[in-house]
Amino acid sequence: xxxxxxxxxxxxxxxxxxxxxxxxxxxxxxxxxxxxxxxxxxxxxxxxxxxxxxxxxxxxxxxxxxxxxxxxxxxxxxxxxxxxxxxxxxxxxxxxxxxxxxxxxxxxxxxxxxxxxxxxxxxxxxxxxxxxxxxxxxxxxxxxxxxxxxxxxxxxxxxxxxxxxxxxxxxxxxxxxxxxxxxxxxxxxxxxxxxxxxxxxxxxxxxxxxxxxxxxxxxxxxxxxxxxxxxxxxxxxx
Numbered sequence: 014x015x016x017x018x019x020x021x022x023x024x025x026x027x028x029x030x031x032x033x034x035x036x037x038x039x040x041x042x043x044x045x046x047x048x049x050x051x052x053x054x055x056x057x058x059x060x061x062x063x064x065x066x067x068x069x070x071x072x073x074x075x076x077x078x079x080x081x082x083x084x085x086x087x088x089x090x091x092x093x094x095x096x097x098x099x100x101x102x103x104x105x106x107x108x109x110x111x112x113x114x115x116x117x118x119x120x121x122x123x124x125x126x127x128x129x130x131x132x133x134x135x136x137x138x139x140x141x142x143x144x145x146x147x148x149x150x151x152x153x154x155x156x157x158x159x160x161x162x163x164x165x166x167x168x169x170x171x172x173x174x175x176x177x178x179x180x181x182x183x184x185x186x187x188x189x190x191x192x193x194x195x196x197x198x199x200x201x202x203x204x205x206x207x208x209x210x211x212x213x214x215x216x217x218x219x220x221x222x223x224x225x226x227x228x229x230x231x232x233x234x235x236x237x238x239x240x241x242x243x244x245x246x247x248x249x250x251x
Contacts, residue, residue: 029043064077066090087225090225091241093243094247134168137212138171140215158215172205173214177196178193190221194226200235207237211240212241215242
């Protein structure tokens with residue numbers, strides 16, 4: 014009841030189009046935009062088979078350009094959705110303008126069967142660091158997704174790695190991202206035992222995969238049995 018009263022006086026228009034309805038108050042995006050997105054996705058018919066590991070489309074020679082160009086240390090990558098062009102600004106608003114309410118929108122599809130019935134359930138969930146205390150962002154854009162999956166699978170969310178580099182991946186060239194990722198992270202707790210664990214790393218977006226792959230490598234080197242990854246958004250969908 015209290016939350017309803019707050020929403021009545023402090024309504025939140027849709028971040029995408031400015032409409033105001035019960036959905037925009039709860040998740041930051043109105044029902045019209047949600048339906049538009051789903052209709053666009055339904056109209057898209059896949060013409061190629063995506064890579065079974067990283068979900069990327071095949072290259073010119075049929076092989077996955079990402080997996081064939083480097084050592085990949087995660088066994089699979091799950092993405093809730095392929096980012097549409099208009100969602101780029103929505104995501105930027107969530108991440109860099111501290112619109113925490115948009116976590117609810119980006120976690121909408123978590124109930125889909127392919128995400129909640131992963132054959133090999135992880136032993137724990139960890140986040141790839143995304144908070145930015147200098148900007149006043151004390152939440153992870155995929156934080157709500159992680160909490161829901163933790164309750165669904167009854168597995169803990171553990172402190173994994175922390176970022177020690179003050180440089181940001183955004184704005185860097187393709188190769189620079191991989192060089193930067195190699196020195197950007199350390200374990201939060203050096204004495205934690207990861208031997209035999211199946212670890213699910215959750216991040217907000219998959220662009221080059223540099224950070225995810227480097228952190229997955231760290232867990233494998235620390236004795237993890239398997240590392241899977243899940244992201245809110247994969248590469249551009251339209």
